[in-house]
Amino acid sequence: EVQLVESGGGLVQPGGSLRLSCAASGFIFDYYEMNWVRQAPGKGLEWVAYISSSGSTIYYADSVKGRFTISRDNAKSSLYLRLNSLRAEDTAVYYCARDSSGLVDWGQGTLVTVSS
Amino acid sequence: QSELTQPPSVSATPGQRVTISCSGSSSNIGSNIVNWYQQLPGTAPKLLTYSNNQRPSGVPDRFSGSKSGTSASLAISGLQSEDEADYYCAAWDDSLNAYVFGAGTKVTVL
DSSP: OOEEEEEOOEEEOTTOOEEEEEEEESSOGGGSEEEEEEEOTTSOEEEEEEEOSSSOOEEEOTTTTTTEEEEEEGGGTEEEEEEOSOOGGGOEEEEEEEESSSEEEEOOOEEEEEOO | OOSBBOOSEEEEOTTOOEEEEEEOOTTTTTTSOEEEEEEOTTSOOEEEEBTTTBOOTTSOTTEEEEEETTEEEEEEOSOOGGGOEEEEEEEEETTTTEEEEBOOEEEEEO
16 A cells, blocks of 8 residues: 655744655655645645656746755655745645656645744 | 636536536647546545546546646536545646646535
8 A cells, every 4th residue: 555654844933944754655666756745724736846766857846946855765765855945835734746647646744834 | 826727616416517627728738648636625635537538546437537739627427425625637837847736626516
């Protein structure tokens, strides 16, 4: 059974930083591309970042470019998202998702709240 | 403002058929596959259809996706109360180098 478990969310002040993690199991992690998607309270889905299976290709949404960094450790079957220079509008549930002709598996999400 | 345009809401009675439209452009729907996601209240999204019109295993055949040119649609036939959810279309956008979601459509079963 595929499992994706996010962690690392919490309350952070504007301008602060966080590192989110996504622990994957139930599939061969280094075969698959991965993504981060977020959802602000009461709002729709917003794609955040993509990383290829080897980590050699990375894309970001314009809204986070230069502030967020996606990475992966295939030896640990883990995906990461480093969030810097956080703003109130970054408040959201952050999901990691496995990519296979679509985002086929999602974690339960981790809540990031940016507030003073 | 999303690159993909969906109606904010649709509603119908049980057993009816509803269709959700998703309008894009040549850089996204026009040149890439479309996926649809279902998000039940309080849960993570779920892939409903992929590659324009394919269903993952376990998804009822009441759900069907289609694509024509720069538009796509999701049809739900034999609407059931458990179909009440938010539905999102999505596609890769070659101009933005980004995966874009529609703003979502809330389906209400009357």
